[in-house]
Amino acid sequence: DAKTTQPNSMESNEEEPVHLPCNHSTISGTDYIHWYRQLPSQGPEYVIHGLTSNVNNRMASLAIAEDRKSSTLILHRATLRDAAVYYCILVSTGANSKLTFGKGITLSVRP
């Protein structure tokens, strides 16, 4: 499985945008970039995913570099509820591919 590299932690202020980086220099052409997050004492939850183009949904935006070797998850206005561990995961094309989690990045949000 291709690996991803994320900083260990990041801090942000409430109501400010947050950019969470992820490096995946060995990504293959058929790997999708997925982001999940895990709130304290909960199971992970899906945030967003993409292949080549930037993606937006109600939770976040995903910006993918042109060479696909890095991506950035963007939370437009951080809230205290966004404090969580965020995982960047590469998922091979194919039905029900397994998720290979790293350690993720721990986001703290200051009021």
Added chain:
Amino acid sequence: DAGVTQSPTHLIKTRGQQVTLRCSPKSGHDTVSWYQQALGQGPQFIFQYYEEEERQRGNFPDRFSGHQFPNYSSELNVNALLLGDSALYLCASSLAQASYEQYFGPGTRLTVT
């Protein structure tokens, strides 16, 4: 619409015992995956069930086994428990035809003493 449910919430077992954890997938989902999450680590993939068969397996010993029932619910069994099996066990469900999003349950916290 109920999401993924798991039982029990917490469990304490003694080394050498056997344990069974249960998972009910989100309504309409047909695929169940199990993950083990040690404290401070990301979840690690154990195996995945689809159409009542194990379709993929991670790097876990044969002490870990599972089952999927016709109603898509699933069980995870662990035999000969070791202290190192203490972890949060997560179940995730998805739809085979739309696998990009997996829904996770709250997990079962297993403590082996």
